[in-house]
Amino acid sequence: MRSFDHVLNLWDDRKEASYNENQIDLFLYRSNLLGADLRITNFGGGNTSCKTIESDPLSGELKEVMWIKGSGGDIGTLTRKGIAGLFTDRLHSLKKIYKGLPFEDEIVPLLQHCLYDLNSAAPSIDTPLHGLLPFPHIDHLHPDALIAIAAAKDGEAIMKQIWGDSIAWIPWQRPGFDLGLQLEKCYKDNPNIKGIILGSHGLFTWGNTSKECYFNSLTVIEEASIFLEKAQEKKGSIFGGLKIESPTAPYRLSQAAQLMPILRGLCSEKNQMIGHFSDEPAVLAFINSYDLERLAPLGTSCPDHFLRTKIKPLVLSLAITEDLSDSAAIREIIKPAFEQYRADYAEYYEACKRADSPAMRDANPVVIIYPGIGIFTFAKDKQTARVASEFYQNAINVMRGAEAISSYTALPRQEAFNIEYWLLEEAKLQRMPAEKPLSRRIALITGGGGGIGGAIAKKLAAEGAHIVITDLSEDRLKEGIQSYNKDVARYFSGDITQEKDLLKLIDFTCLQFGGVDIIVHSAGLAISKSLTDTLESDWDILQNVLVKAQFQLFKLGVNIMKKQQFDGNLVTIASKNGLVSGPNNVAYGTAKAAQQHMTRLLAAELAKENIRVNTVNPDGVIVGSKIWEGEWAEGRAKAYGISVSDLPAHYAKRNLLNQIILPEDIANGVFAILAVLNKSTGLTINVDGGIPEAFVR
Template identity: 70%
Template sequence: MSVKTFKHVDYLWDDAKAASMEGNEVELFLYRSNILGADLRITNYGGGNTSCKTIEKDPLTGEEVEVMWVKGSGGDIGTLTRQGIAGLYTDRLRDLKKVYRGIEHEDEMVALFNHCIFDLDSRAPSIDTPLHGLLPFKHIDHLHPDALIAIAAAEDSEAITKEIWGDTMGWVPWQRPGFDLGLQLEQCLEKNPNIRGIVLGSHGVFTWGDTSYESYINSLEVIEAASAYIEEHVGKKGPVFGGQCITSLDPANRQAQAAKIAPVLRGLCSSEQPMIGHFTDDERVLEFINSKDIDKLAPMGTSCPDHFLRTKIQPLVLTLKPEENLDGKGLVEKLTPAFEQYREEYTAYYENCKHDNSPAIRDANPVIILYPGVGMFSFAKNKQTARVASEFYINAINVMKGAEAISSYTSLPRQEAFDIEYWLLEEAKLQRMPKEQPLSRKVALITGAAGGIGKAIADKLAAEGANVVITDISEDNLATAVATYKKDVATSALCNVTDEASIREAFDAACLEFGGVDIIVHSAGLAISKPLAETTQKDWDILQDVLVKGQFLMAQVGVEVLRKQNLGGNIVNIASKNGLVSGPNNVAYGTAKAAQQHMTRLLAAELGGEKIRVNTVNPDGVIVGSKIWEGKWAEGRAKAYGIKVEDLPAHYAKRNLMNEIILPQDIANGVFALVAVLDKSTGSIVNVDGGMANAFVR
């Protein structure tokens, strides 16, 4: 096959790779799905679905039957695997036409899909299953390219479809996905037997082919034609989105403004349940939010169901100036009325459109927040959902741009949108979601987290559902550490805890990446063990700076963020048994650790009324995996106890009551207990030392 050239989509078909799958149509179908999903101009994350039909032997009769393999409910075609598809008897699926009772009974058909299952390991069939099954083609792609949705959402969509493709593409008006829409596609094909695809009003496109490759090429060619048509028309009617009326701040100032306001927005968006944030100042976003037409287009809402299911019916547009002073205490009061109005309007939308059996109203807060001149924020239950919502709204912006260039943009009527958003089948899907983890919706910033105890803490909090911001003074170690986490779980920031500016930059990074911070863990440290006569002022100063001043600055800057959110929070300081026990050759380190412990109590007393809890974890004898034992501390402690360095682990294990070796993971468990379990404890010390009687706090 010769390589095709496209301008608006990526041609990713690899002949050699496809040849290795020859004869296995399901593998080729999965391959096609993955490369289609790899280009977000072709379909957005989780959007669209693909299928193929093969001849299989019926396990009961031994006869050959046609089986349709189609993407199951949920999932993403870009990462689709064999476990994510459903296999159904095509004839049985088509036989459902005999029992279909009409569009008012649409939802009952979904349960009947299960009676058509051929492959017992099938994923639950999606609502789009009949759209594939009622068409006769061996390979089918249902995609949501921005260019096609722009045409589908244009005021004169049908006429534009004919102008671009003539009689080679069909068109059906908007209808909610389901069995009846499958019948509409079937009828469209019967009336137009020579078409290569069908445009779905306000929705997307169906294309097909006799082979996986033919279907792939057909999809690309249709999208290419739509994209070229829009490109040709952009600007002909006048400036995009009516022209720009606001000038963006420069990139550095956009990021600074976003970092300042993100915790406030997060707090306001979290009035019902905590949210995680995402920020982007993508050029496509800025072109839209700075335009004259934003006041016209943003309230209209999105058109494609995939868009508004993730972005809500419409965004909240802030009326702040790009250069507004965001440091004032009145920012929350200034923004609160806009959020209250949004919630009232969303509630009115629900009340006006609900049915007798509609699910209860969901969170009325905005998902998408637009700040002209600065960028776009999105808030959702986790980072991935917030990021994907942002990507979908960019898709919606692309659609509005295209539709306005070739005609006029139209959105779904509010009732149609509501019937999708509060669809009982969609509600059932939400109810099947797994239970959230203990630290879901929480953001933790940990100092000294590129290794040792700090990394163990970050690992534990992330494993329990938190987003983590790992900070350290070593850029190389940070890069290695952050690479151990999956996407959308962690970010990193260089942070010198003795430098206020560096700390502020780390918190800004947390606010830009996740919207704010809930848990602050000061784990950065070092240890110097010397007798009084050998302890230098430099020794004293560095311990005071890193352990005490660092803890103070982390709390001071961190509490500013916590107060902006008004969601309470947790501060956990990693101190030491040495802050309680008077040991030899330890005057500088022990004093610093004692200061950390008492500062924790002072802050707990000051901040308790704001639901900000401040606690201490006291490790002891953490040798294995601990960074402080990489230096001269081990030699100093061995000398103090009159033993060899290599005997230290056994020495520390034997001296605690439980005779246990203490690991970094044990300290991490202590932190987790304080932030996730002991939710009414503040000013406390949790000793994680195997039991040291001389360190008992009472």
């Protein structure tokens, strides 16, 4: 088996054998391997298929069925649920009713009439491209190396230089039935080819088995990569050479953390966005180059690229050494660039729209370039923002390769518009599930490794929020983070009583997601002692963790919220003990009372900023609570003259509802404040089963 230097060969013969020649399983295996290497194709990009012989459920006749990735799927994570199964003879029969390119979209609903598997995913627009070619296994991929050739000014001539007549060329054509017919004709006219390059688009390869198809794809990509590598070595400088030098990585990250909330606010004119930052070496080589000014306005070439990155990026004119501490001044400096970008986008829309075009979408940039520092991407969620960044890095690779062998050419604006505002793309957007109540929100939860903090984090994430959990115990955080998707949650281990750790926490949150909208101060500890036994150190640590940390964290968080210039929420997890007097509780109860009054004071102060400040008061949360592990439980049991094991029943009996209060109940209280009671501030919600002494009204 040959080795590859520019792509990953992940094929495992033992794994292949385990599928017992099940062609659908092998097709899915191949797809996942191809999607695992971002040099081959990026998230959601490309398509794969296989053909099998199946029995027609009505006639019993054996017929050929094509299995293909469904619309909107990702080959790297493709499963049986994500594919469509269609009769290939019915696909061919569509030729009889196809009326030509102007009526392209009329074919799409007819694909439903070609289905063999009625549980199929929605058939992809690439379905005719695969179905009209005769091969049992087909890959359609978007590798950077091939798109660099496909997007080069004289790409077809370069293709012949590399492969001679073994690969054919089809000029740019929007995917659809017409392109499928062109692929069919191309192969009939050139029966000895091993692949087809689509201008400004991607690559088609095939094979008689899934393994053969896989290695044919890898081989063509490897050959293209070697050619580009040699051309780049011969040319020497990349993108015309470096115009500026980047500062150190810590400085870049510091600048990015300060700027991201401002950018997020400007990008969120229509809808709140989530951010991503990248300063990879390949990114810096492009954004620091002489050719940035020439190439960036051209935009991307491959449809997958600009569908996720918009037609072009916004390039900031900020100096590397710009003092970003005055956010209002920086906002005024860069605001005109955003206004110009929106105006340019509106002009692009007006110039290219058709009578049936969907309404203009958000005109704000997705990709923002800060020369010397990195690229920022903003989208509806972290995954989409991260993928947009990856796709723009793919575009950078394409531009680098195309410039090494020729000159880079972008799609004409009208062709780009026809893809971006394609009615089928609009239909795909309309099929997206409804957003959750806390979608597009960023929540920071202290004490996230504990029972209550962990439950709050899970609830907010389940309702759509992106979360950062922090705690003193990194082990707890590592354990807790395992249950989240990588694009939903991050953890930060630190001591919230130390200002330096809080500053790092805020910067970390901004770098990971772009800012912060919600801060829940759930970190806590409890000490139950009489006045005589309470030490000054007991008093100090309770004040530092519960009160001082809340003050400092809220102060830092509000600064970020003001940079973003949209609403925010501060939530304190206090206690019934802040309202009700009890024995052996002077230090803890005083700190909890201070927390609650701080929220009332801040609610009065921050309402004009549209920042709401509220309190949730738990009581007797024993099950799953870290506070009840050790001396606090023993102290409370002693105060009530009972054993530790009797505490849950004791606390349940003393509330009006006779209910045991769980961490999840506190989380529901926080969610109610954030998503349901959105006109309330200065509020205290008691989640305690009903303690009359704690009634606040």
